[in-house]
Amino acid sequence: MAKTLEAHDKLIREIFEGSYQFEIPDYQRPYAWTTEQAGELFDDLISAMQDARVSGASSQYFLGSIVLIKADRDPKSFVVDGQQRLSTLTILLAVLRVLMPNSASFLTKYLYKEGNPEWGESNEYRLKAREEDADFFRTYVQEQGGLERLVSSTDKLKDSRLRYRENATLLLKKAKALSPADLNALWKFLANDCSLVVISTPDLEAAYRIFSVLNNRGLDLAPIDIIKAQVLGLIRTTAGEVKSRAYAKEWSRIESSLGRDAFGDLFGHIRSIYAKKKQKYILVKEFQEHVTEYKTPIDLVDKVIKSYAEVWDFVRDADFEATEHAETINEHLSWLNRVDFKDWVPPALVYFKRFRQQPKLLAEFFQSLERLTYFLLVTKVGINERIETYAALTKEIEPETFKGDLAALTTLALTDAQKRKFVAALNGDVYEDLPKARMALVLRLESLVRAPGVQLQNAVSLEHVLPQTPPDGSDWLQWFPDENEREAWTHRLANLVPLDRNKNSSASNYDFAKKKSVYFKGKGTASPFILTQEARSENEWTPEILIDRQERLVGVLKKHWALEMSPTESVCEGSERHAFAFDAADY
Known part of the structure; x- marks a missing residue:
């Protein structure tokens, strides 16, 4: 019977010797550690090594934990939590190989197992980066001679690839400053005295539950990554591996276009469009519960995430383009974006999505939405009433019978009493x-x-x-x-x-x-x-x-x-x- 959970304390040399073939799933975010985190890891290793040398003690230095989806006896291991640490350790191993040429062939086996071309064997890499970065990571980090080319390269890089180069450059510089004896001592300390707790389970849901308990660093997964994993998993189950990979690339494209923070914000706005009430539980749970297209994941990506992402892009940046009224629309959007709350965004996205081809209607709508929003801001309406107000507006926009006429949006209108309250606040302190x-x-x-x-x-x-x-x-x-x-x-x-x-x-x-x-x-x-x-x-x-x-x-x-x-x-x-x-x- 397959075990549901295993946790083992593993030395770094055991981690990279071949018992695990780590793979970063497509739903993971890009490699994100900056030189600050990479430098901190290196400095911590040196400090711990020196402390051990002074004390003479042979205690293990704990580098944290990783969470894997892994079946019994199968070395293939999907990394749920630990991408940043495993990738950075791989870069450090490549750096040590550069600076310790006499041990290069020995160190290479911790980066990949060399295959025999005569027997049709290819190299087995200890860590496979996300598919879009896998070839780059193999060529410039894991393969011999690659890291030197990466560090000396002047190519314009971005995202993961830029982080790879920046961290490789930093670690190479720091390691070069060590004496040959200290460099050799660092390798031995890393391999034999440093460990990771490896937590593995064959069950995706259990792996994420473990991750949510253990992960406090904020650099690995976010709710959108968990949603991505589940959505791509559903697509893989219903439409096949090829379709799943295609949608993984499309998901990454949308995320890169918006930026990670704005992409995460979008999911909160989509939840609000459907739920029309204040969020009480974690985003993943409420997104699954309220967004009806979640059960048809291809529709979710094509008809919800993709279409709202495009609208959200120019709503947040106030850069809508049209043959008329674009300047007016963008002016109202720019003033809406200055407000310290974003509860106005869900109805704005719904209206924009429906009437994008009618800029005159958009200009009139956003003029009225600006007024309503500043009324709520200036009169200090509480968050619950704000959310209810914008939810009511969203409900008025959604029916197919609604043709964009502002007269039908009663929530946008202000009563004389509200106008008096607004003016009084403007006239006050x-x-x-x-x-x-x-x-x-x-x-x-x-x-x-x-x-x-x-x-x-x-x-x-x-x-x-x-x-x-x-x-x-x-x-x-x-x-x-x-x-x-x-x-x-x-x-x-x-x-x-x-x-x-x-x-x-x-x-x-x-x-x-x-x-x-x-x-x-x-x-x-x-x-x-x-x-x-x-x-x-x-x-x-x-x-x-x-x-x-x-x-x-x-x-x-x-x-x-x-x-x-x-x-x-x-x-x-x-x-x-x-x-x-x-x-x-x-x-």
Whole structure:
């Protein structure tokens, strides 16, 4: 009977002598260890070797664990966890072979078993990299003479292959710095005194369960890798090995195109599209439970992952291309991406996927989605209500009968009560009350007051024109003798301006005249921000100026986000505006 689980402490020479033929499955991520991790491994080995030499003790040095899918008595071993460590150790063995030519043939057997061509035997490599990297790894790491060519190469490499070269270069440099005696001692220590715990099971599910318990490093697998393994396994079972390999390459292509982090984010967004509720369990479990195409894996890749990945690519980068309205669409996307939450993405992906060929509809939708999103941000709506709101919007978009008309998306509309709440928040203390929204708000305002087409620069910081702590005897206290009135204005939109570079914080308390020339201007050039230039153009900074400025700036945002009230509400708002200008808390 096949055993379900085996765990053995194995010396490195036992790991690489032939009992295991390690293979990195296609669903694994690319080799990702940087010179930081490779250098740390080498330095740890040297330190442990020196400690053992001083103490005279012969205790094993533990290098961690690896998790394999392996049948009894079959050397073929699929690596679930441990790719980074095994690959780096292989590179180190190749480095030692370069620097110890008298032992080259001996060391080669730990990289591969030489076959006999006359008998039709090919080499049996101790470690097979992912299929797309396997030939490269064999040629430039495992084969004799390959590592020297790799290190001296000036070819433009990326991903795994770049990491192979960088780590080979680093390890070769570090090993060259050792004396011949220390180099020989390092090889003996590595082979005879260093070990890995090898955990193997013939069952894929058990292997991942073990991996999830043991792996804390964050560099090997992620939920998307587990989903990939399961999806490709289903394709292999239902459509065959050739089809599975083709979809493995397509999966890797999509992941490389998006980048690993964005690809992982996409799966969370897809889960939200289907589940329409807050995530309670691990992503793998909820993805399996809610994404209906999971049971038909080819459809999952072709109709869900592939299509949403393409949309997600230009949603996150705000670089949609179309013959019309593309600039408007991308502008709204860029401001959505500045928000500190991404709950808006699922309905955005669904709408974009359905109406990608109708850019006019897209422009109108994302204008309204920007308004809804900034309303939720500025009024500090909680995460649960946010998720419910966007889930409701997704439900309104999904029916086949929906043709893109925004009038049918009631979730996008704001009631007069919501508009009042939005305007009140814009008119209030945005600096201290809205720390997650203040920079996005000021920069959105900046983008709206400048001439169309003028590029917006990112601000380094927000500056209070009226200082938060004005010094005694300053003009500020003459203009704002009432402390309550001064505090009421300090953190509001009218008193905030963006700065384009770091400034000496001590300058923030200068009198207005000096502050204008020193703080809002540098080396003879005016600030690139219109809001800052407007403040600098004033001769004084009094409550009257702030009242007018606040009304104008909030008015710009009200117009942009269509926050006009119904006629009766507008009368009420107008009667309260003057009183509100002096005390936002009374609104």
